[in-house]
Amino acid sequence: MAFHPIAADDDDxxxxxxxxxxxxxxxxxxxxxxxxxYMSRQVLNAVFPMLKGEWALTDGQLGLLSGVVxxxxxxxxxxxxxxxxxxxxxxxxxxMALLWSLATLGCxxxxxYPQMFIARFMVGVGEAAYGSVGIAxxxxxxxxxxxxxxxxxxxxxxxxxxxxxxxxGGAIAAKLGWRWSFAGMxxxxxxxxxxxxxxVKEARIAPQRAAQAxxxxxxxxxRPLRTLCSSPSxxxxxxxxxxxxxVGGTVxxxxxxxxxxxxxxxxxxAGGVAAIIVLCSGAGMILCGMLSDRMCRQSAExxxxxxxxxxxxxxxxxxxxxxxxxxxxxxxxxxxxMLIAAGxxxxxxxxxxxxxxxxxxxxxxxxxxxxxxxxxxxxxxFITGKVSDLIGLQAAFQLVPLVSIAAAAxxxxxxxxxxxxxxxxxxxxxxxxxxxxxxxxxx
Numbered sequence: 063m064a065f066h067p068i069a070a071d072d073d074d075x076x077x078x079x080x081x082x083x084x085x086x087x088x089x090x091x092x093x094x095x096x097x098x099x100y101m102s103r104q105v106l107n108a109v110f111p112m113l114k115g116e117w118a119l120t121d122g123q124l125g126l127l128s129g130v131v132x133x134x135x136x137x138x139x140x141x142x143x144x145x146x147x148x149x150x151x152x153x154x155x156x157x158m159a160l161l162w163s164l165a166t167l168g169c170x171x172x173x174x175y176p177q178m179f180i181a182r183f184m185v186g187v188g189e190a191a192y193g194s195v196g197i198a199x200x201x202x203x204x205x206x207x208x209x210x211x212x213x214x215x216x217x218x219x220x221x222x223x224x225x226x227x228x229x230x231g232g233a234i235a236a237k238l239g240w241r242w243s244f245a246g247m248x249x250x251x252x253x254x255x256x257x258x259x260x261x262v263k264e265a266r267i268a269p270q271r272a273a274q275a276x277x278x279x280x281x282x283x284x285r286p287l288r289t290l291c292s293s294p295s296x297x298x299x300x301x302x303x304x305x306x307x308x309v310g311g312t313v314x315x316x317x318x319x320x321x322x323x324x325x326x327x328x329x330x331x332a333g334g335v336a337a338i339i340v341l342c343s344g345a346g347m348i349l350c351g352m353l354s355d356r357m358c359r360q361s362a363e364x365x366x367x368x369x370x371x372x373x374x375x376x377x378x379x380x381x382x383x384x385x386x387x388x389x390x391x392x393x394x395x396x397x398x399x400m401l402i403a404a405g406x407x408x409x410x411x412x413x414x415x416x417x418x419x420x421x422x423x424x425x426x427x428x429x430x431x432x433x434x435x436x437x438x439x440x441x442x443x444f445i446t447g448k449v450s451d452l453i454g455l456q457a458a459f460q461l462v463p464l465v466s467i468a469a470a471a472x473x474x475x476x477x478x479x480x481x482x483x484x485x486x487x488x489x490x491x492x493x494x495x496x497x498x499x500x501x502x503x504x505x
Contacts, residue, residue: 085203089212091258092196093219095159098251099189100223102166103131105231105247106182107224108333109240110319117175121319121455125447127182128315129440134186135193136435142191143198143428151195156259158195162188163251170244193217194427199262201415213411214351221344221404224314225337232318232333289418290429293483295366296417298476300430303410304437305469306373309380310403312442312462313396314340320455324388335393339400346401351408365409366477370470372405377466384459399463406469413476417483 106113110124146154165184172178197216204212231243291297317339321332350372354365379399386392410430418426442462449458 088203088262089200089216091254091262092155092199093216095155095251095254095258096192096196096216096219097223097226098159098247098254099162099192100220101227101230101247102162102185102244102251103128103189104224104227104314105166105243106169107315107318107336108228108231108329109235109243111322111329111332112235112240113178119175121447121450122444123175123447124319125315125444127179129442129444130179130182131186131189132311132435132438132440132443134183135190136432136440138187138190139194139428139431139435140425143194143431144425146191146195147198147422147425150264151199152259152262152264155192155195155199156255158188158190158192159251159255159258160188162192163248163255164188166244166251167248170241170248191428191431193220194425194429194431197411197427208355211348211351211355211408213415214347214354214405214408217404217407217411218344218347221314221340221347224340225344228318228333228340229337232330236328236330289487290422290426293417293486294479295476295483296414298472298479299410299413299417300433301437302369302373302469302472302476303406303430304433304435305465305472306376306403306406307434307438308442308465309376309438309462309469310343310400311439312446313380313400313403313459314343315443316446316450316455316459317396320459323455339393339397342397343400343404347404347407350402350405351411354409354412363477363480365412366473366480369406369409369473370477372402372409373466373470373473376400376403376405377463377470380463380466381460384456384463403466406473413480417487 106128113119113127114121114124142154142158162185165181165188168181168184169178172181197213200212200216227247230246231240234243234246289296314336317336318329318332321327321335322329325332325335327335350368354368357364357368376399379395380403383392383395383399386395411427414426414430446455446458446462449461
């Protein structure tokens with residue numbers, strides 16, 4: 063039977079492995095829960111027109127319903143991911159899925175805007191640490207050289223979940239009403255939440271050294287935690303990734319409404335077309351991550367250069383798209399722009415994994431998620447909704463791609479420091495190994 067060495071233990075030479083078949087089962091189930099996560103989050107976008115009409119809401123209020131989820135993810139992802147690293151990632155993931163699924167069911171039962179806001183708030187609480195802890199689980203059972211591909215492929219589950227959430231949500235809403243859209247997403251999540259801990263076991267995915275963590279944690283925990291923000295390039299990776307997701311996240315949230323208003327599409331058709339655009343983004347995320355791994359095995363700095371190229375390319379394509387009048391040419395350019403808009407996910411994820419200690423990867427990806435949400439996914443839809451109330455959604459969309467220029471500048475800063483920061487972390491890992499060996503002798 064083939065085995066993958068555990069990626070999370072880059073510096074571990076003990077030969078601990080995970081069966082390849084089981085590794086892919088872990089990936090599939092964790093990926094499935096991420097799809098459920100984003101289905102529950104993005105189904106709201108497909109029913110924006112219905113809620114706007116039924117409850118007489120402004121674009122700002124609709125944007126807040128979307129943004130509050132990302133806000134809670136941003137605020138809570140770090141402490142919850144730290145707890146998951148300490149107390150068990152598998153149980154934590156199952157509990158998160160149970161909470162966001164029940165909260166999504168609460169959205170289906172909401173009778174007014176305040177009740178819907180509270181339910182969406184709880185969806186955000188449930189989803190807060192899933193992305194960061196989930197990707198930490200995934201990279202722990204695969205080789206290190208697959209990190210950019212795995213990070214991009216896993217996070218593409220968010221795009222595919224958005225596709226399904228908007229497409230299925232719009233179709234269900236058109237036939238059964240918007241409440242059943244939320245209910246359908248909730249039932250899918252509940253099913254996976256029950257199945258996940260039955261199949262995925264902590265003992266089979268945790269590094270062998272985790273069994274001795276209680277003996278070593280007091281001696282080595284402080285140094286790994288410092289790696290979360292100890293280098294300029296890892297900080298720049300957080301910020302650059304968050305700024306770039308301002309663009310992609312905003313387009314995803316508001317695209318169904320844009321198609322409804324400027325293309326006169328019904329909610330179900332608008333959701334379907336928007337789903338195709340999001341699918342382009344998800345496919346591009348995976349392709350860009352694979353390209354990063356293939357091109358950058360001999361030069362890690364190329365990952366950062368590619369991230370800069372993705373930012374500038376998406377800015378050019380989306381700016382050109384929203385300068386055009388509605389029509390096939392505009393839709394084509396939007397698809398091309400979204401194909402590379404989220405391409406920074408893989409390189410940024412690989413940078414974070416390479417620049418932080420393996421023992422705090424869950425918390426490191428939580429920090430990345432924090433930046434993604436507080437800088438991008440939370441303010442993007444809300445700010446765009448407010449601007450749309452003033453100048454219209456078409457004009458607001460013309461301004462959104464410009465944020466990618468700032469993201470490119472931040473990644474350029476990371477490129478200037480990346481090689482030196484990698485070398486410094488390698489030296490610290492050697493020191494960690496010596497410290498751990500000394501602690502083991504004392505024990």
